[in-house]
Amino acid sequence: MTFKWIPNVICAGRVILVAPIIFTLLNEQYTAALALIGIAALSDAIDGLLARSFHWRTRLGSLLDPTADKLLVFSVFLTLTYLGLVPLVLTVLVVSRDAVIVAGAMAYQFLIGPVSGEPALISKLNTAAQLIFMIFVLTAEAFQWQSSQVVLILGSVVVFTSITSGLNYVVDWGKRACQKPHIAS
Numbered sequence: 001m002t003f004k005w006i007p008n009v010i011c012a013g014r015v016i017l018v019a020p021i022i023f024t025l026l027n028e029q030y031t032a033a034l035a036l037i038g039i040a041a042l043s044d045a046i047d048g049l050l051a052r053s054f055h056w057r058t059r060l061g062s063l064l065d066p067t068a069d070k071l072l073v074f075s076v077f078l079t080l081t082y083l084g085l086v087p088l089v090l091t092v093l094v095v096s097r098d099a100v101i102v103a104g105a106m107a108y109q110f111l112i113g114p115v116s117g118e119p120a121l122i123s124k125l126n127t128a129a130q131l132i133f134m135i136f137v138l139t140a141e142a143f144q145w146q147s148s149q150v151v152l153i154l155g156s157v158v159v160f161t162s163i164t165s166g167l168n169y170v171v172d173w174g175k176r177a178c179q180k181p182h183i184a185s
Helices: 005-026 030-053 059-082 088-111 121-142 148-179
Strands: none
Touching (some): 005 030, 005 059, 030 121
């Protein structure tokens, strides 16, 4: 009996957590939102550890995991912007970067072949920077910290890593596309 499905179920649970996270944010229950985001982060670590340690990696998991991450980041950034806690321009940059990546992956999938591969280090750093930024903004709001300088610095890191990782994806996948025969050919 194989247990390859376990990381996927945990990941699906992370997707389900997005709705309660947004609900708590909209009700300005920032401590509860932080707790739920902590649970989501823990589930991300656990499903990744299980998939790697026991070789329970699946094609579904390779698509579901980054989708769950993107859904959480998009939803929280959009909600924090709606609440006036994150500048619109930062949210537009975060969402645009991922929209370009998703559009590129879809184009690659349909025109060239299956999308596969691990995220680049800069992409992992970008995700970490986005999560740290979100958690800090929520923590500052929950505990009424004066944090404008730290938010500015962390936001700048998010801007830098978003632009750098977005360009990295475009260049890397552009090279891959040029080196492979096209399905449409």
